[in-house]
Amino acid sequence: MSQLTQTLTRLGGVNLLPVALALVAFVLIGAPSSWVTLTVAGLAMGMMVFLMASGLSLVFGLMDVLNFGHSAFVSFGAFVGATVLAGLSGWLASDSVALETLALVLALLAAILFGLVAGWFFETVIIRPVYRDHLRQILITMGAMIVAEQTILAFWGGSPYTVYRPRFLEGSWIIGDVSIEIYRAFAFLLGLAVFIALYIVLNRTRIGLLVRAGVENREMVEALGFRVDRLFIGVFMVGSALAALGGAMWAGYETLITPSLGGELMIIVFIVVIIGGLGSIEGTLLGAILVGLMSNYLGFLAPKMALASNMILMVAILLWRPNGLRPAVK
Amino acid sequence: MTLLSLNAVRTNIGQYAVLHDVTFDVPEGGVFVLLGRNGAGKTTTLRSVMGLWRPSPGSITFRGQDITAMHTADIARLGIAYVPENMGIFGTLTVDENLILATANGKIDANRLKWVHGLFPALERFRDKQAWSLSGGQKQMLSVARAIIEPRELILIDEPTKGLAPSIVDAMAEAFSEIAQDSTILLVEQNFRFAKSLGRDMAVIDDGRVVHRGTMADFAADKALQDRLLSLSV
Amino acid sequence: MTPTTGTYAVKLTVLAIGALLLFAPFLFQDVRSLEVAARICIFIVLVASYDLLIGYTGIVSFAHTMFFGFGAYGAAILLKSMGPGWTPVILGGIAGVAVSLVMAVAIGLLSLRVKAIFFAMITLAAASVVLVLTSQLSQLTGGEDGITYRAPDLFKPATKILTDADGKVLRLWGVAFNGKLAAYYFVFVTSLILFLLMLRFTASPLGTVLKAIRENEARAEAIGYRVVAYRTFVFCLSATFASIAGTIYAVWLKYTGPDTSLSFAIMIDILLMVVIGGMGTMWGAVIGAVLLILAQYYLRDLMGAASEALHGIPVLPELLAADRWLFWLGIIFILLVYFFPKGIAGTAMAGGARR
Numbered sequence: 001m002s003q004l005t006q007t008l009t010r011l012g013g014v015n016l017l018p019v020a021l022a023l024v025a026f027v028l029i030g031a032p033s034s035w036v037t038l039t040v041a042g043l044a045m046g047m048m049v050f051l052m053a054s055g056l057s058l059v060f061g062l063m064d065v066l067n068f069g070h071s072a073f074v075s076f077g078a079f080v081g082a083t084v085l086a087g088l089s090g091w092l093a094s095d096s097v098a099l100e101t102l103a104l105v106l107a108l109l110a111a112i113l114f115g116l117v118a119g120w121f122f123e124t125v126i127i128r129p130v131y132r133d134h135l136r137q138i139l140i141t142m143g144a145m146i147v148a149e150q151t152i153l154a155f156w157g158g159s160p161y162t163v164y165r166p167r168f169l170e171g172s173w174i175i176g177d178v179s180i181e182i183y184r185a186f187a188f189l190l191g192l193a194v195f196i197a198l199y200i201v202l203n204r205t206r207i208g209l210l211v212r213a214g215v216e217n218r219e220m221v222e223a224l225g226f227r228v229d230r231l232f233i234g235v236f237m238v239g240s241a242l243a244a245l246g247g248a249m250w251a252g253y254e255t256l257i258t259p260s261l262g263g264e265l266m267i268i269v270f271i272v273v274i275i276g277g278l279g280s281i282e283g284t285l286l287g288a289i290l291v292g293l294m295s296n297y298l299g300f301l302a303p304k305m306a307l308a309s310n311m312i313l314m315v316a317i318l319l320w321r322p323n324g325l326r327p328a329v330k
Numbered sequence: 331m332t333l334l335s336l337n338a339v340r341t342n343i344g345q346y347a348v349l350h351d352v353t354f355d356v357p358e359g360g361v362f363v364l365l366g367r368n369g370a371g372k373t374t375t376l377r378s379v380m381g382l383w384r385p386s387p388g389s390i391t392f393r394g395q396d397i398t399a400m401h402t403a404d405i406a407r408l409g410i411a412y413v414p415e416n417m418g419i420f421g422t423l424t425v426d427e428n429l430i431l432a433t434a435n436g437k438i439d440a441n442r443l444k445w446v447h448g449l450f451p452a453l454e455r456f457r458d459k460q461a462w463s464l465s466g467g468q469k470q471m472l473s474v475a476r477a478i479i480e481p482r483e484l485i486l487i488d489e490p491t492k493g494l495a496p497s498i499v500d501a502m503a504e505a506f507s508e509i510a511q512d513s514t515i516l517l518v519e520q521n522f523r524f525a526k527s528l529g530r531d532m533a534v535i536d537d538g539r540v541v542h543r544g545t546m547a548d549f550a551a552d553k554a555l556q557d558r559l560l561s562l563s564v
Numbered sequence: 565m566t567p568t569t570g571t572y573a574v575k576l577t578v579l580a581i582g583a584l585l586l587f588a589p590f591l592f593q594d595v596r597s598l599e600v601a602a603r604i605c606i607f608i609v610l611v612a613s614y615d616l617l618i619g620y621t622g623i624v625s626f627a628h629t630m631f632f633g634f635g636a637y638g639a640a641i642l643l644k645s646m647g648p649g650w651t652p653v654i655l656g657g658i659a660g661v662a663v664s665l666v667m668a669v670a671i672g673l674l675s676l677r678v679k680a681i682f683f684a685m686i687t688l689a690a691a692s693v694v695l696v697l698t699s700q701l702s703q704l705t706g707g708e709d710g711i712t713y714r715a716p717d718l719f720k721p722a723t724k725i726l727t728d729a730d731g732k733v734l735r736l737w738g739v740a741f742n743g744k745l746a747a748y749y750f751v752f753v754t755s756l757i758l759f760l761l762m763l764r765f766t767a768s769p770l771g772t773v774l775k776a777i778r779e780n781e782a783r784a785e786a787i788g789y790r791v792v793a794y795r796t797f798v799f800c801l802s803a804t805f806a807s808i809a810g811t812i813y814a815v816w817l818k819y820t821g822p823d824t825s826l827s828f829a830i831m832i833d834i835l836l837m838v839v840i841g842g843m844g845t846m847w848g849a850v851i852g853a854v855l856l857i858l859a860q861y862y863l864r865d866l867m868g869a870a871s872e873a874l875h876g877i878p879v880l881p882e883l884l885a886a887d888r889w890l891f892w893l894g895i896i897f898i899l900l901v902y903f904f905p906k907g908i909a910g911t912a913m914a915g916g917a918r919r
Contacts, residue, residue, distance in 0.1 A: 066685075126898070129902060130901075130902075134624075134681060135618070135622050135623075135624060136901050136905060138624045138684050139624070139901045140898055142835065143895075143897040143898040143901065144894070146832060146890055146893070146897070147891055147894035147895055147898070150888055150890050150891035151891065153888065154888055206430075206436045209427055209430065209431055210431065212420070212422060212423060213423060213431055216420045216421060216422060217418050217420060219402070219414075219418070220412075220418035220420070221431070222401075222402040222403045223380055223382070223411075223412040223418070224406055224432050225403050225404075225406035225407045225434065226403050227403045228403075263828070267693075270689055271689055273685075274682060274686070304697075308693050310693075311689055311690065314686075314689065315674060318674055318682075
């Protein structure tokens with residue numbers, strides 16, 4: 001038994017969980033082509049959720065701030081991105097791949113820029129006065145979320161909003177009897193790129209070192225002469241921008257969006273953050289992939305169980321590891 | 331010359347006054363020892379100096395500059411280092427990364443590093459190891475090393491010998507006397523023998539008040555005073 | 565603490581509200597007003613039970629409507645399947661409380677043990693899973709449409725509680741003594757009893773312990789209070805009260821659906837009520853519930869009119885539309901948490917000259 005444990009640890013420990021999940025699903029699903037489609041969908045969803053969750057996790061890790069208004073960035077990102085794409089629908093309709101790409105890049109950049117600005121505003125105006133007071137923090141960020149959701153309703157209305165997307169992301173690749181939606185592959189690759197960039201920044205740069213140290217022990221970083229609160233604004237802004245990017249990607253994935261999108265995704269984001277362990281992006285990625293795969297497999301095997309399954313997953317993991325799979329602090 | 335000066339410092343934690351009236355001066359150079367029973371307010375005194383808890387009223391000056399209301403990071407930048415009781419090392423960072431963080435510009439001076447490695451050879455051996463995997467004594471060494479990786483004028487050290495093996499305590503004493511050659515150490519200590527061997531000046535704190543100030547030589551000679559103020563089993 | 569004039573003012577206000585609710589059927593003789601009065605009664609219980617948790621332990625739960633819903637659906641499902649009567653109401657109420665307790669213990673032990681901050685997230689996740697399950701298990705719950713059923717016969721509008729000489733339903737000051745009136749007083753009396761029970765609890769030695777924990781968790785732990793156990797207990801207690809309130813509401817409405825008993829909008833209402841009224845006072849729950857429900861029913865009309873008046877100006881009419889009232893409440897809520905974290909009751913009670 002202990003030998004088995006050791007072997008598992010050497011092979012990657014908890015990182016093997018998604019692989020194990022995929023294998024179990026392969027047996028249960030039976031049809032390899034469906035399994036591939038679902039796995040790709042799960043990975044794509046996982047990566048988008050990772051974008052949304054990573055900021056929340058770091059923000060909590062660094063300053064002990066739990067932002068219940070985080071979903072507002074997701075919603076706004078979705079609507080800002082979709083609005084830019086709608087405004088550039090002429091470019092999307094043209095036959096030029098360059099113009100279509102440009103429209104997509106502009107839409108994603110608009111979402112990111114919005115996230116940065118909104119994040120700055122949110123941190124300085126909403127959150128700064130209630131550092132270190134969890135009760136008021138939860139209440140105020142919740143209030144901010146209500147206001148944000150209502151603002152979206154006022155600007156974009158309550159009816160579903162159609163999202164245009166570039167034609168080169170439409171359709172699927174067919175390989176044998178396996179079909180892979182191009183947009184999903186794109187979402188996966190973009191998420192992966194963001195993860196790698198984040199990983200490099202956190203592990204190879206001085207700022208990243210400060211962030212990781214701050215997550216572990218904020219006071220000590222300050223006692224070494226660094227203003228963690230100033231660092232925090234930066235992390236908060238980047239986290240918000242990533243959430244907005246995740247929202248914009250999600251908008252393209254769903255193609256029909258409503259203002260409640262952020263609130264609905266927030267549950268999944270929370271579950272991911274708790275499963276992964278607050279404060280660690282590796283944990284967040286692991287949690288997001290697990291949840292993404294689980295949702296898609298079960299959406300196929302037992303549709304009614306899909307959301308409840310994530311809850312069960314969370315409970316099981318919390319019972320096993322109360323601080324999540326890969327907590328930031330050892 | 332006086333380096334650090336606490337004047338009628340009162341610090342509340344929540345609604346509870348932990349320090350009532352702490353007044354003492356730390357002269358430049360050597361080791362200044364702050365003694366006292368458990369819960370007397372020694373750690374709170376160091377944290378108040380560091381700006382991690384805010385005294386009110388009262389004032390703390392460093393080289394004549396009032397640092398009472400300054401941000402912790404700015405206090406540190408003035409040349410004050412802090413070695414907390416729980417060592418405060420960053421477990422997921424490597425030993426070297428812990429040291430790099432303690433420098434102002436991210437570069438460790440090679441000679442300085444050599445000197446630190448000379449004081450604490452274990453840190454050279456395990457430089458690429460994540461700090462959580464070190465032993466308790468090695469963690470304490472890392473915490474001290476972090477405080478001296480750049481020249482600092484004042485180093486606050488909170489109970490560095492707690493729970494350490496005697497051989498490591500001796501190594502620590504040696505390191506401290508060398509560090510004290512060009513920095514001032516404000517040492518909080520329960521281990522009286524250790525404190526006695528290092529300290530030049532000292533103060534005793536009890537129930538949030540300074541109850542005795544003097545030289546270590548006088549205090550060490552006066553057994554009755556020790557018993558009255560510390561009643562420690564030394 | 566010596567009472568302040570503010571304390572008297574708050575208690576008098578609550579007393580006045582109680583009196584108005586007691587005579588509501590006689591004072592406001594239209595269907596809508598009675599609807600509002602009954603809703604106020606139920607929400608006072610619901611908000612007060614939430615205040616037990618947030619105000620006396622300082623932890624935030626987003627699962628309070630879930631417990632409310634368990635109570636409501638318990639009664640609704642049994643009233644639907646067994647037909648009108650008291651047995652299904654009582655059995656449904658008990659079932660609701662039982663399910664609530666199981667969930668509360670599970671959530672409490674799972675999250676409070678680890679980190680209090682997990683609690684908020686896990687309750688939110690649990691509540692939304694229950695909400696989704698409710699809309700999916702439509703054979704049992706009626707899905708999005710909910711369940712319509714009949715209340716016990718006593719509450720039928722045609723039931724004559726008192727008759728006059730002709731055998732017709734007795735009318736006093738224009739109020740018919742029929743089943744509707746009985747239903748209202750059923751709601752009023754049960755709500756009053758529940759509220760008084762909670763008030764009694766906060767004054768008990770246990771309530772004092774809770775206040776100690778709220779003031780200083782580390783210190784309470786040091787003294788030897790088992791903080792997790794206490795918090796879990798209060799969470800269960802608050803869930804029980806919420807569940808019973810749900811059962812009463814189900815009996816009154818004769819309809820139970822996600823929008824009336826489970827939706828996240830109700831959770832936000834409860835949060836707003838408790839914060840606006842004042843956390844940790846119990847009286848605040850009364851004031852918050854009354855203000856917000858009155859606003860819900862009457863302010864929306866006003867906003868609709870304002871929106872019409874501003875027709876033509878961009879966005880502003882949109883923000884003033886009746887549906888956008890949550891926008892303004894959200895802003896008021898944020899400002900209150902910043903500047904008056906004690907809410908109306910707390911601020912009033914702290915102010916005023918001490919006697």
